[in-house]
Amino acid sequence: MNAAGVMRNVGIRAISCAVPAHPVENEQFVGRFGDGVEKFAKMTGVTRRCVALPDQTASDLSYAAAKRLFDTGKAVPEEIDALIFVSQTPDYVLPATACVLHHRLRLKKECLAFDINLGCSGFVYGLFVAASICSREGIRNVLLCGGDTISKVVSPMDRSAAMLFGDGGFSTLLSHMGVDDNPWHYLYGTDGAGDKSIIIPSGAQRNKAGSREVREFGEGILRSDYDLYMDGTEVFNFTISEVPSSIKRLMGNSGFTSDNTDLLVLHQANLFILKQIAKMTKFPMEKVPVTIDRFGNTSVSSIPLTLCDALASNPDQATRRVVLAGFGVGLSWGIMALNVDPGICLPVVYSNEVYADGALRHV
């Protein structure tokens, strides 16, 4: 088997995204990193990001996005049969954040709710899982939610990562469709040998003895065992060796070409990588929308955020032929080719709302 195929009788009804109403400009880091800031911006493309407030979580952002779906009538709470939350920065170690959101969104009890722990590839994985359960008996509408606040798990003194990550959340409604006029072509892969290429070693059950002490790992790179580590060279090697070839293979299988495809929506890893993938898959950059410049690398939210940013301003445009590619932490990748009606993409929500009921301690 090749972990690739076609998904039928499912449609995306709406996509909504939210980011914190708290922009942070690179310039704020000049005092700390000096002219490294300019170099960093040139390579990664990041000039500003939206960063979560101290108490704001990924589920707060995903909630704001879902709320917009309900408030605009794109989705109805009573009709949601399953809620999936994709994230690597959940509210708690347990319970699943999907259950927290289930209550906060006032969904009915006859509803599945569970989390998926994936990052950069997570949205494309989430689509697959949501679509897979969406045609089962008793399940017609799935709310695929997710988000990450990677800014909270990065050392502010690590110049390789401190300015890269923005925060965001999303909520997407998928429904079973009686008519099958938009098959989704998919291809997935995993290389667990790269599990340590992007990792936070401590904070879960392995490495209980990890140190919170911040140590120096080269000039301008200070972090503890509770901070995110990324081996940029290895991740880049992985990306150029797996991602372009996977995109080309999926497109070859599905009749999508760089000519007849309108958009190649890539996980916003960094601008240099986006350009490299575009070149290797023969896409002009005009077809590769970029949001990393304004939102940073938003992990699981980067693909829906980029879709909404690119399409929400022209909802009446004709259906777009789109290839989505998520890749990174795992190491994990997922590619999907499908048609997207721009009318399903809502404008990005800016929110600083925090779930007051979420804060608690054992007393």
Next chain:
Amino acid sequence: MSDTLKKGNGMTHEEKIGLLEEMFEADAGTLKSGTALDTLQWDSMAMLSLIALVNERFGKRLSGVQIKSFKTVQDILAVME
């Protein structure tokens, strides 16, 4: 572009130097085998560009450790085959 792309095998020394001059945005004829990398823009962007170049033209995967050990242009030329 890749249809006309010349692959690594069969590339002359001058052609390899030319590729590196292009990568470093250096003027033609300025790069020599003995040029020390720390006299060039040998930063993380150049390193990723080199990884991409060697992957594309020579089908090789360079590790971070390998790249950080490079001191001169000759060290790079040694893997360009």
